[in-house]
Amino acid sequence: MSVIPFRKSPSVTPVAQKITSSFDLKSLPYEVMRINKSKTMINLRVYVEKHQHMGRAFFKALISKNRSKLTPDEYALMIPGLAKGLRNIYSQSLTIPSLMVQTSGSRYKFEAITSGILKDKLFTVMKQLSDNKSQYNLYPLLNNLQATNAITASLKKMQVDDTPTVETLYIAINLENEMVDQSVTAKLLSELESPMLQRIFISRALKSGLFF
Numbered sequence: 001m002s003v004i005p006f007r008k009s010p011s012v013t014p015v016a017q018k019i020t021s022s023f024d025l026k027s028l029p030y031e032v033m034r035i036n037k038s039k040t041m042i043n044l045r046v047y048v049e050k051h052q053h054m055g056r057a058f059f060k061a062l063i064s065k066n067r068s069k070l071t072p073d074e075y076a077l078m079i080p081g082l083a084k085g086l087r088n089i090y091s092q093s094l095t096i097p098s099l100m101v102q103t104s105g106s107r108y109k110f111e112a113i114t115s116g117i118l119k120d121k122l123f124t125v126m127k128q129l130s131d132n133k134s135q136y137n138l139y140p141l142l143n144n145l146q147a148t149n150a151i152t153a154s155l156k157k158m159q160v161d162d163t164p165t166v167e168t169l170y171i172a173i174n175l176e177n178e179m180v181d182q183s184v185t186a187k188l189l190s191e192l193e194s195p196m197l198q199r200i201f202i203s204r205a206l207k208s209g210l211f212f
Helices: 014-020 054-065 074-078 082-091 121-128 145-157 195-208
Strands: 003-005 030-035 041-046 098-104 107-114 169-173 184-188
Touching: 014 054, 082 107, 145 184, 169 195
Parallel strands: none
Antiparallel strands: 003 041, 030 041, 098 107, 169 184
8 A cells, every 4th residue: 555644535536426326445454564753644454355455446446447547657758668677687797597576565476587697507496387388387486385475574664765685595306206295395504503504404304405
């Protein structure tokens, strides 16, 4: 959700009232994510347990019916594709595979995978694990529940000027096993509590296949 200031809102236009009548917008569930220091603004996130959030559906309908009145960002008009261009330039400096995540409300979409290395070994393996030759199977990176929860928790709290959050993921892959869920084992560094356990994990991974 965008930041909502504590001020009196202007009256709803007749067009908005027509759309509002088809949505039940009372007692909508939200979570408070952040309050500014002067306590004049609040960040809310929609709370979705089982079904689609009615507020999200309302705003989608509102935007859809008013597209002709919306104006594009001036910088996007000046330089079309600027965001993707900057992303590609940044990607060339990376030495490890990276996932580009696009946020949409409380949801996250993996938009692209990037690396500065043309033939990254992990990318090659993730392609081997995929049923589609033109796609990558991200299971080695996303099968560890603690790791994915850590990513999601960080994204929810992260602001533009925050320092990076760092986690180390140990991945063992045995390509001889045809079942992907059985061929991949991933552990966070925090799960391997001692240097000895870390060495054992690496040794077993290399004996049966690959280690990342």
